[in-house]
Amino acid sequence: MNKKKxxxxxxxxxxxxxxxxxxAIKPTIKVNENIVLGETTAERTKNxxxxxxxxxxxxxAEDAQVATELNExxxxxxxxxxxxxxxxxxxxxxxxxxxxxxxVVGNTYGKLLINSVVKGNLKEGEIVDYAALGGYLTIxxxxxxxxxxxxxxxxxxxxxxxxxxxxxxxxxxLQFEDNIDVEEGKTYIAYMNYNSExxxxxxxxxxxGLMELSIEKEQKRVSPINIDSQKVMIKNNHTGEYExxxxxxxxxxxxx
Amino acid sequence: xxKIKKNISCLILFFIIVSISSCAFAMTxxxxxxxxxxxxxxxxxxxxxxxxxxxxxxxxxxxNNWVHTDYGANPIYMTAVSSTKASHMDIYAxxxxxxxxNTNAYxxxxxxxxxxxYFNGTSNYYYAEIVLNRNNMTANTENTSTVTHExxxxxxxxxxxxxxxxxxxxxxxxxxxxxxxCDNDTVNYLY
Ligand SMILES: [Zn+2]
Numbered sequence: 001m002n003k004k005k006x007x008x009x010x011x012x013x014x015x016x017x018x019x020x021x022x023x024a025i026k027p028t029i030k031v032n033e034n035i036v037l038g039e040t041t042a043e044r045t046k047n048x049x050x051x052x053x054x055x056x057x058x059x060x061a062e063d064a065q066v067a068t069e070l071n072e073x074x075x076x077x078x079x080x081x082x083x084x085x086x087x088x089x090x091x092x093x094x095x096x097x098x099x100x101x102x103x104v105v106g107n108t109y110g111k112l113l114i115n116s117v118v119k120g121n122l123k124e125g126e127i128v129d130y131a132a133l134g135g136y137l138t139i140x141x142x143x144x145x146x147x148x149x150x151x152x153x154x155x156x157x158x159x160x161x162x163x164x165x166x167x168x169x170x171x172x173x174l175q176f177e178d179n180i181d182v183e184e185g186k187t188y189i190a191y192m193n194y195n196s197e198x199x200x201x202x203x204x205x206x207x208x209g210l211m212e213l214s215i216e217k218e219q220k221r222v223s224p225i226n227i228d229s230q231k232v233m234i235k236n237n238h239t240g241e242y243e244x245x246x247x248x249x250x251x252x253x254x255x256x
Numbered sequence: 257x258x259k260i261k262k263n264i265s266c267l268i269l270f271f272i273i274v275s276i277s278s279c280a281f282a283m284t285x286x287x288x289x290x291x292x293x294x295x296x297x298x299x300x301x302x303x304x305x306x307x308x309x310x311x312x313x314x315x316x317x318x319x320n321n322w323v324h325t326d327y328g329a330n331p332i333y334m335t336a337v338s339s340t341k342a343s344h345m346d347i348y349a350x351x352x353x354x355x356x357x358n359t360n361a362y363x364x365x366x367x368x369x370x371x372x373x374y375f376n377g378t379s380n381y382y383y384a385e386i387v388l389n390r391n392n393m394t395a396n397t398e399n400t401s402t403v404t405h406e407x408x409x410x411x412x413x414x415x416x417x418x419x420x421x422x423x424x425x426x427x428x429x430x431x432x433x434x435x436x437x438c439d440n441d442t443v444n445y446l447y
Binding site: 069070157 | 303305307332341343344348350352353355356358359360361362363364366368369370371372374375376382384385387392402405406411415425426427428
């Protein structure tokens, strides 16, 4: 009888010790390639791509496109001359949006990493605040900067259609024809001027000032990368065609 | 009797051939996304906001040009109104930021429940909004042709690189300041 009790206690202890051992060993077995031993949580989440634009915002936002009437064709030389900084950038975050400095399509604000510099004094590896054209804005924010009569009309039409809108929680997605939105974790060539009023680097040049590179979207941590400019392609926003980054940057340099 | 029948048959055949060939050769405008005002253009009501009062004479001239094009009839009739509630075309103006110094104006299109639409979408629209850039628009003739061009967008016409169309954009060096035959034809194609 006693022997039986000892056996049961022995088995129970063994199971308990095994569980404790498995739990203790687990972290070293399942090594996450992004975790460095001795790293704090703050360091682990540093530069992790993030965005305030949730899937729900994307699905429910009104898509709005603005067609503009340009006076003159924008030339590459003209754009380069009027731009202080041209760089290959990696988007870390989309933090917020506002129509304060652009009542037409608004701005998206966030942080980006300077991967390499084509023109200007920014430093490789530097992280700066940016303002990109367009993006997702709450209707309340956008309407603050629209003509009163236009807002009254929209309120009247919504009421007529039986639509009750919570303007603080409803979004409008604004962008110009051909322009692209910034996306977290993606790599672009960006034309930027520092806007002291905003305290941010403003991405300029419309569809010619922000072009995506054919580099996989970063999911874990945005850090500087080596780019093979012969293999990496850049997308023309007007035609949808690709050309090598090397051939594009050569054109930029010959216009500088 | 059979001769008369034969002649009538020939005549019918002739008309069928003529109508088929004229259809095939009729111009199919390429500079429209084929979306248009859901309420038609028979009584296009336009509202000029106080911000755009500087442009009132240009706006009225442009509206008059779309009604009387010098190139035959079209279904457009335009009336100036003082309320936006039922208007088709609302015109505002503002001093846009320096980065828009190359932009004369912009146009947006909306549903009857105040949702904005894409020009290259498939849905017709209830009303359109034009915003004119006061920083750019100073000379009167240019203003009228810019407003005429924007009104063309409101009617459903797209930008075109053909220099002899009012829908040619200034950046493509438009040579005309008024509505042309091709523009009038496009309106007749759409409505
Ligand atoms: Zn246009």
